[in-house]
Amino acid sequence: MCTILDGKTHVIFGPSRSGKTTFILSMLDKGASLISDDIVAVRNSDWFLMPFPKAVAVRNTNDFYxxxxxxKLRMAAPESLRSIYIPKLGLDSYLIHIDSVPGWRYSHDPLKIDYxxxxxDNFESDVDLLTFIQYLLAQATMSDSSYVTTLVHIFNLLQAPPFLVDIRNHEKMFQLLHTHHLPTY
Known part of the structure; x- marks a missing residue:
């Protein structure tokens, strides 16, 4: 997922059900703009993030639901916007268009990646290039065979090394996003 907050782009990679959507919605409540939720599209010519505005699936296990x-949006939505419904498990999920929520918005411009x-599982130190590449290769799909080169370029353009975070600790995450006091090269 990626957002823009205080003029800086923040990309967060992690497995499904790790809390990314909940944190995105919290960021939107604090004035961030959404670049993309599940898909991070990077333009190979300059390694800018490409906006990917799509509906966000909000589960009933998420407080924002x-x-x-x-x-209000969910109650007015047709059943076709339901993405998952499993009565036995009590699981329900709806697709929400971010720009339908007052005060929430998508970013529509290509942007450089800042962080x-x-x-x-917890906040730790920054990660080196090899760890960064291994982490992303374990969960990313790349469009061509130059993915390692692309990841190296992105890594080198960052304002600080990638950082391991516990995204469920919202207070500490917001402090990190607002201060940008990460280790520098």
Whole structure:
């Protein structure tokens, strides 16, 4: 997922059900703009992020599912916007268009990547190039065979090394995003 907050782009990579969507919605509540949710598209010519505005699936296991602004959208939505419904498990998920929520917005301009975070079980140190490449190759799909070259270029353009984070610690994450006091090269 990637967002823009305080004029800086933040890309967060992590496995499914690690808390990315919940954190995205928290960021939108604090004035961030969404570049993309599940898919991070990078233009190979200059390694800019390409906006990928699509609906975000919000599960009923997410606190935002029950907030008035999303509840109103969900109640007015046709059943076709339901992406997952498993009555036996009590799992329900709806597709929400970010620009349908007052105050939330997509970013529509290609942007350079400023910071990358890799989801971990806790906050740790920055990661080196090899760890960064291994982490992304374990969960990314690349469009061509130059993926290692692309990842090296992206790594070298960052304002700070990628950082391991516990995304479920929202308070510490927001502190990190606002201060940008990460180790530098």
């Amino acid at each position: 029950f907030q008035p602004q999303l509840n 990358i975070y890799l989801i971990s």
